[in-house]
Amino acid sequence: MQPVVCIGETMAVLSPPGNVPLSEAADLLYGVGGAESNVAMGLAAMGVDAHWVGRVGRDGFGTRILDELRAHHVGVSGVEVDAGRPTGLYVKVPAEGSVLYYRRGSAASAMGPGLLAGPVVAQLLEQAGLIHLSGITAALSPECRGLLEAVLSSPRNGRRISFDVNWRESLWAGQDKTVLAHLANLADVVLVGADEALVALGTNDEGALRALLPAPEAIVVKNADISAIALLRDGSRIEVPALRVDVVEPVGAGDAFAAGYLSGLLAGLDERSSLRRGHLAAACTLTVPGDRGPLPAAGMLAAMLGCTDADWAATRVSPGRLESPALAGGAGVTADGTLP
Numbered sequence: 001m002q003p004v005v006c007i008g009e010t011m012a013v014l015s016p017p018g019n020v021p022l023s024e025a026a027d028l029l030y031g032v033g034g035a036e037s038n039v040a041m042g043l044a045a046m047g048v049d050a051h052w053v054g055r056v057g058r059d060g061f062g063t064r065i066l067d068e069l070r071a072h073h074v075g076v077s078g079v080e081v082d083a084g085r086p087t088g089l090y091v092k093v094p095a096e097g098s099v100l101y102y103r104r105g106s107a108a109s110a111m112g113p114g115l116l117a118g119p120v121v122a123q124l125l126e127q128a129g130l131i132h133l134s135g136i137t138a139a140l141s142p143e144c145r146g147l148l149e150a151v152l153s154s155p156r157n158g159r160r161i162s163f164d165v166n167w168r169e170s171l172w173a174g175q176d177k178t179v180l181a182h183l184a185n186l187a188d189v190v191l192v193g194a195d196e197a198l199v200a201l202g203t204n205d206e207g208a209l210r211a212l213l214p215a216p217e218a219i220v221v222k223n224a225d226i227s228a229i230a231l232l233r234d235g236s237r238i239e240v241p242a243l244r245v246d247v248v249e250p251v252g253a254g255d256a257f258a259a260g261y262l263s264g265l266l267a268g269l270d271e272r273s274s275l276r277r278g279h280l281a282a283a284c285t286l287t288v289p290g291d292r293g294p295l296p297a298a299g300m301l302a303a304m305l306g307c308t309d310a311d312w313a314a315t316r317v318s319p320g321r322l323e324s325p326a327l328a329g330g331a332g333v334t335a336d337g338t339l340p
Contacts, residue, residue: 002129
């Protein structure tokens with residue numbers, strides 16, 4: 001597969017453990033998070049040559065982000081380190097169901113078209129088979145919107161550009177969200193949740209979405225735990241039901257789906273198989289307490305991609321296990337459905 005370049009902001013993440021309110025927390029868990037880098041890590045875990053391009057501050061948070069991505073085999077040679085602006089930060093408070101962003105004036109908010117001119121980034125983009133972007137970046141600053149516009153308007157030269165709408169309501173307060181439809185229509189592949197499409201794009205009706213976004217090859221609409229639907233430019237519609245999952249934590253499932261689906265496109269799979277890869281990646285992430293869960297081993301994955309609709313519908317994913325009639329006696333398939 002050709003390399004993939006994911007462009008966007010990655011931040012330090014702080015969170016009180018357990019069900020503790022932020023005001024009462026004596027300790028904070030510390031990690032990193034960002035939609036585009038999550039996709040890059042998911043792709044790298046699937047054997048794709050994945051790179052993340054963005055900007056971080058010259059601070060401990062920025063160093064932690066780069067170390068984390070390298071540890072997950074994601075290339076960071078195209079990352080700029082800003083000596084004057086800080087790395088973005090967000091705080092997740094599960095007890096309050098809230099997320100607090102501290103990203104105004106961050107190093108990433110200064111990303112602009114000039115980022116693309118650096119020799120390392122220019123070479124990465126030239127060699128890429130896919131460039132992945134997110135609507136989150138468009139909300140960070142006018143410079144960031146200019147960056148997305150520049151990437152999406154550039155000659156394709158055989159590569160694709162994917163755009164995940166990734167609606168974040170708090171980031172768009174007081175801003176013109178219609179830019180999201182404009183940017184999405186410049187992409188080759190658009191990913192959007194049915195719920196966020198209604199808010200971000202004004203509709204989640206399939207016909208209206210296709211009329212609003214006539215240019216992309218595919219619009220993938222994710223209906224949470226129901227199904228994912230690919231609306232193709234030729235008018236065809238492909239729907240794959242979601243798997244039954246014993247959910248541990250919902251964080252990261254959307255990015256995992258994107259990584260699974262896009263890896264399928266990169267491997268030359270058809271839409272149905274790519275959607276199934278997306279569902280499997282999302283399901284495995286839903287069963288772990290973190291942003292990324294391991295895909296099934298190669299034999300199990302092949303069996304699931306090629307199984308009948310009835311066997312797919314009978315499949316269940318739980319922590320550490322994938323149970324399906326499709327796995328019975330298959331080559332390279334563990335007898336008990338144990339996940340890596």
